[in-house]
Amino acid sequence: xxxxxxxxxxxxxxxxxSATDTGSPxxxxxxxxxxxxxxxxxxxxxHKDFATERALKMLVGKRxxxxxxxxxxxxxxxxxxxxxxxxxx
Numbered sequence: 001x002x003x004x005x006x007x008x009x010x011x012x013x014x015x016x017x018s019a020t021d022t023g024s025p026x027x028x029x030x031x032x033x034x035x036x037x038x039x040x041x042x043x044x045x046x047h048k049d050f051a052t053e054r055a056l057k058m059l060v061g062k063r064x065x066x067x068x069x070x071x072x073x074x075x076x077x078x079x080x081x082x083x084x085x086x087x088x089x
Contacts, residue, residue: 025070032063
């Protein structure tokens with residue numbers, strides 16, 4: 001599987017407060033970004049996989065809502081995670 005527990009732990013260590021910090025917006029956004037990148041690559045090869053396309057759109061929506069929440073709560077944390085993940089250009 002592309003996303004095992006070791007990879008999740010690494011993401012949470014890097015973007016969250018600790019390896020067990022799975023609930024902070026930064027760690028969730030990082031996890032969603034990793035999954036979005038994986039599904040995007042999958043859809044490049046399998047363009048007729050509409051179930052995966054729907055799942056990708058739902059993930060992008062979840063990430064967008066979390067980013068909107070982070071803007072409302074703390075704009076500096078939002079700017080830091082955007083810059084660190086390279087989501088915006």
